[in-house]
Amino acid sequence: SKTESEVIKRYPPPPYTTSLLQQDAFYKCGFSSKMVMRLAQDLYEQGIITYHRTDSFNLSTQFVFRAKDYIVEKYGANYALEKPRGFRNKSRMAQEAHEAIRPTKLVDESSLNTAKGKKITINHKRLYKIIFERAVATQMKEAEIKVVKIYVKSSKDYLFETSSQQVMFDGFLKLTHKEFVAQNNRSIDIKEGAPITLTSLESKDQGTAPPPRYNEASLIRIMEEKGIGRPSTYAPIISLIQDKGYVEKESRYFIPTKLGEPISDYLSANFPVLFELAFTAHMEEELDEIAAGAKPLTSVLHEVYDPFKKQLDVIMNDGKVVTINEDTNEKCPKCEKPLIIRFSKFGKFYACSGYPGCKFTKSFLHVVSGKKCPKCQGDVVVKYSKNRKRFYGCSNYPKCDFSSWTIKDVK
Ligand SMILES: [Zn+2]
Ligand SMILES: [Zn+2]
Missing domain, CATH: 1.10.287 (Helix Hairpins)
Structure with missing residues (x-):
């Protein structure tokens, strides 16, 4: 066996722009872009963060120096930078007058003061926490990580490769990636040429998966990359394509609808x-x-x-x-002509293909196959709440009031 090791430096990412905040809050907090903007608006109005519609990486000199004091005080001088760290803007048009999204005061989420009569919810605090940590981390020392690559040759001359990481100096990771630091703090001690015992051998099939559908975060990312939308419009665009019924969300991924595609x-x-x-x-x-x-x-x-x-x-x-219609296998109970699915601004509905001769309509039920209502054995159907959250109900509603947020609970 052979080992190679090198110490690499890891630098903190730039402070949040609108699109970066929306992407990160989606993955870290599970917030939609619309919700991020609503929470950020509240924080901004209470003077807790800077303006949240921005594509700039700038941090004010005043903030940078106060952040340094905070870092020295809290983590020690070896975690602070001698010279402030700046980040270059990707966007050509980013207005230099704006700042990145950052806290206005150097206080963490536990000691946030609420303005009189205003409410700070747990979700406000969760969003504030990632904004605070990201902004402060930009002014902390980079981390040093020792990467050890280990090559093992089997008796039949097959070469196996693995690597391990050891955090030599945690730097900004102390603030933003405590778990990573805790999990990667040991050095491994392997002597070159020393024999290694095989404890188990596993073989795995690996296929190349097609690229996944977009979720909110990856859609905002590609929009910014292609120059579509601006900090003020990412969230409204994403809301609009759903409100219009052009796309639907299925377990956080967007799927074009029968209305959206045509x-x-x-x-x-x-x-x-x-x-x-x-x-x-x-x-x-x-x-x-x-x-x-x-x-x-x-x-x-x-x-x-x-x-x-x-x-x-x-x-x-x-x-x-x-005409955007979907065929069905059902027949009109009034005139026996085939029923079709039509679209209105309220969503899908069944209508008679004999329209306008026959005016029969009925509401559209998205039946989940293989599931039955635990209360009355009726069909389980997909429904949407007022704020467009998917849930499951009974096709016999309003006679039966069964409902559930997840299908797993339904036998
Ligand atoms: Zn009919
Ligand atoms: Zn039922």
Whole structure:
């Protein structure tokens, strides 16, 4: 066997911009982007954090120096930096006047003071905690980690490889990754050429999975990467595509609906330029330029609206109708014609294909196969609460009032 070791430095990530906060809060706290913005708005209004709609990595000089004092006091001088650490903005248009999202005072979430008559909930504190730690960590010393690679040659000359990490100096990890530090604090002692006993051998199949569907965090990440949306619009865009019924969430992943797909196809086919990513990214840039006073409003609007209006006039008069219906296996109880699923702004519903001759409709039930209502043995159906949370109910509602948040509880 052979070992190689090197000490690598790990640097803290930049402070939060809106999109980074939304992504991190999704993974660490399970918050939707809309919820992050609501909580951050409350914290901002109470003067607890800086403005939460930003794409800047800047931290004020004042904050940086107060953070240093805090770090020296709490962790010792060897955790502080001699010179403040800065981060370069990715976004070209990031306004330098703005700051990254940071706490206004150097107090952790346990000693947050609530303004009179305002409520700080546990969720406010959870969001504040990650903002606080991320901002303070930017001004802490980098961590030093010893990475040991171990190569083991079997008697048949197969080469096995593994590695281990040992935190030599925890630096900012002391604040943000306590568990990682605790789990990686031992040195391993292996002598080169020393024999190693095989305790078990496992073989695993590994396949390449297709890329997963987007969740809120990965969608915001790709939007920022492609220049779609701005700090103020990531959360509203994500809410809107759900409110319109273009996508549905299934265990935190977005799935296009039978309504969303044809609408997207139709718009892309008829307004090819308008629905290209590059067009949207370009327009976002122009809006930034208008905001900065670098471009006149009317010329940008003409550039967008004139070709759009031309194409719209053509399409409005072509007499084509897009029908978005789903076929079903059911027959209309009134006239025996097939039932179809139609869409309204309230969601899906069943309608008779004989419309307008027959006006029969009934509500749409998404039946979960293989499950029965534990109260009355009726079908279990998927329903959505007022705030769009998925739950399970009984098809015999309102006669039967069974409901459950998870399907696991239903036999
Ligand atoms: Zn009918
Ligand atoms: Zn029931």
